[in-house]
Amino acid sequence: MSIRDAIICRIDENSPIVLSSAQFRLWFLNQMDPDSAAYNMGGSFDWPGTVDGQVLQSAVDHIVQRHESLRTTFSMSGGDPVQVISPSSEISVGIAEWAPDLDRSKREWLxxxxxxxxxxxxxxxxxxxxxxxxxxxxxxxxxxxVVMHHIISDGWSMQVFLRELFESYHALANQKQPSLPELPIQYADYALWQRERLTSPAMQNEVNYWRTVLADAPAQLSFPDADPTANDYSGETIHFRIDAETVEALKVLAKAENATLFMVLSAAFKWALYEVTGQTDLLVGTPVSGRDRPEVEHLIGFFVNTVILRTNLEGIQSFRELVRRERDVILDAFSHQSLPFDELVRTLNPKRNSQVPYLSVLMNFLPPTPDSENIVGGSIIRVIETPSVGVGISVRISELKDGIDVRVESAPGLSSAANGICQTVPRILGSSIERLSCE
Structure with a gap:
C-alpha cells in the first residue's frame, strides 16, 4: 500500500496525542528559547467598510471551535511532548480605535x-x-x-483561516449559519497517521529513494567569499523585481520546454549558484504544501514540508538544457515528498555545522493567490516572515499581478554571495529571453 492510499482515521480521544515531525522540531526550538517570537506567523489585512465587532467575535469563535488545532497547546506526558486539545478556547478579539487627538499619526498608531x-x-x-x-x-x-504560532499553522492554513473567517462573518452578519466544507479529520489525526507511517514499507521506499538521491551529496555548499568573522547582525536582505513583460516571456520559454515558471526560475538560481560558488553539484531546498491528500485540504495545521532539489550542472551547455534537467529533478523530487525533512536528516545523519544539512539555500516560490489579495475587497498590508533558521541563503519569489518580487536573505558572512546571485539571475533570464526571441 502506498502512503497516499493509507487511510487517515480519527484517533481515540483518550490516547496521548503525538506531535507531527515538524511540530516536534518547533517544540524543541521553543524549549531552547521560550521567549522568542521568531515563529509567530500571520500578518495584517485591509478590511474596508463597516465591521461589527460582536459578529467578528462570533465568527472567530466559530472557526476556533471548528479547528482543533486552534484549541491546541503542548505539554509533557511520560517524558514526551504531546498535543492537548481543549474542548473550547476563548480567543478574545482585540478591538482598538485610533482617535484624532492622540499624539500620533494613524500610521504610527497602527x-x-x-x-x-x-x-x-x-x-x-x-x-x-x-x-x-x-x-x-x-x-x-x-x-x-491575525497571528498564530507556526507550530499550529502554515501559509496555506492562514489562507484557510482568513477565507473561513470572512465567509463566517458575512453569514453571521446576515443571520445565517456559516456553510463551510466538512472536516473529515483533524490535525491530531494526521499527526498520529504520519508517525505511524514512518515505520511503514511505503515510507521505507521513500527513505531509500532519498538515500540514493543524496548519496555523497555535500551537506553544505561552500561559498568562496564567505566571511567567517561576520557577526550575528551582518546578514543582508536584497530585493529585486522582474517586470511583467519579462515574466510573460519566461512563461513562453517554460511552455516551450514543457516546464513551469518555477522550474525556469529554479534553473536560473542554480546557474547563478554555479557562477558564485564554482560548484556543479548543487542542492537547494524548497517548501511543499504537504497537502497531497483531500482530507487535509481545508485543515489548519503545520503541514508544510521541505524537499531537496539536487542538480548536477556537469556537461550543461545552455540555459534551456538546464531548464530541462531542472524540470526532471523537480518532478522526480515532488513525487517523493512524503518523507518529513526532519526524518530525512535524522535517518541519513549527514555531517553538521551551524547550518541545517542540505539547506545552504532555500527557495520558496509563491504563485499568485487571489484569495489573499482580495479576500474582503481589501489587500494584504504586511506578512510576518518566519525565519529560515540555519539556512545560508533564503530566496522568496512572489508572483504578483505586475511581475515577480524576489527577496534574498543571507546569513551572516554570506552577503557577497547573495549579491552575486541577485546580479546574476536577471542577466541569465534576460539573455535566455533574447535567445528565445531570435529563434
Whole structure:
C-alpha cells in the first residue's frame, strides 16, 4: 500500500496525542528559547467598510471551535511532548480605535498596535496560540491582524483561516449559519497517521529513494567569499523585481520546454549558484504544501514540508538544457515528498555545522493567490516572515499581478554571495529571453 492510499482515521480521544515531525522540531526550538517570537506567523489585512465587532467575535469563535488545532497547546506526558486539545478556547478579539487627538499619526498608531500583537511570544503550554485584533482608523477603514504560532499553522492554513473567517462573518452578519466544507479529520489525526507511517514499507521506499538521491551529496555548499568573522547582525536582505513583460516571456520559454515558471526560475538560481560558488553539484531546498491528500485540504495545521532539489550542472551547455534537467529533478523530487525533512536528516545523519544539512539555500516560490489579495475587497498590508533558521541563503519569489518580487536573505558572512546571485539571475533570464526571441 502506498502512503497516499493509507487511510487517515480519527484517533481515540483518550490516547496521548503525538506531535507531527515538524511540530516536534518547533517544540524543541521553543524549549531552547521560550521567549522568542521568531515563529509567530500571520500578518495584517485591509478590511474596508463597516465591521461589527460582536459578529467578528462570533465568527472567530466559530472557526476556533471548528479547528482543533486552534484549541491546541503542548505539554509533557511520560517524558514526551504531546498535543492537548481543549474542548473550547476563548480567543478574545482585540478591538482598538485610533482617535484624532492622540499624539500620533494613524500610521504610527497602527504600527504600535500591530507590534503589540505580532511581536509578543506565545506560551506553547498555556496558549492560546492564536491572536486576532481589529484596528479601526475610521468608520469604514479597518485593519485586521491575525497571528498564530507556526507550530499550529502554515501559509496555506492562514489562507484557510482568513477565507473561513470572512465567509463566517458575512453569514453571521446576515443571520445565517456559516456553510463551510466538512472536516473529515483533524490535525491530531494526521499527526498520529504520519508517525505511524514512518515505520511503514511505503515510507521505507521513500527513505531509500532519498538515500540514493543524496548519496555523497555535500551537506553544505561552500561559498568562496564567505566571511567567517561576520557577526550575528551582518546578514543582508536584497530585493529585486522582474517586470511583467519579462515574466510573460519566461512563461513562453517554460511552455516551450514543457516546464513551469518555477522550474525556469529554479534553473536560473542554480546557474547563478554555479557562477558564485564554482560548484556543479548543487542542492537547494524548497517548501511543499504537504497537502497531497483531500482530507487535509481545508485543515489548519503545520503541514508544510521541505524537499531537496539536487542538480548536477556537469556537461550543461545552455540555459534551456538546464531548464530541462531542472524540470526532471523537480518532478522526480515532488513525487517523493512524503518523507518529513526532519526524518530525512535524522535517518541519513549527514555531517553538521551551524547550518541545517542540505539547506545552504532555500527557495520558496509563491504563485499568485487571489484569495489573499482580495479576500474582503481589501489587500494584504504586511506578512510576518518566519525565519529560515540555519539556512545560508533564503530566496522568496512572489508572483504578483505586475511581475515577480524576489527577496534574498543571507546569513551572516554570506552577503557577497547573495549579491552575486541577485546580479546574476536577471542577466541569465534576460539573455535566455533574447535567445528565445531570435529563434
Amino acid at each position: 504600527e504600535s498596535q500591530y507590534r503589540s500583537v505580532a511581536d509578543h511570544p506565545f506560551d506553547l503550554e498555556r496558549g492560546p496560540l492564536l491572536r486576532v485584533a481589529l484596528l479601526s482608523v475610521g468608520p469604514a477603514e479597518h485593519v485586521l491582524v
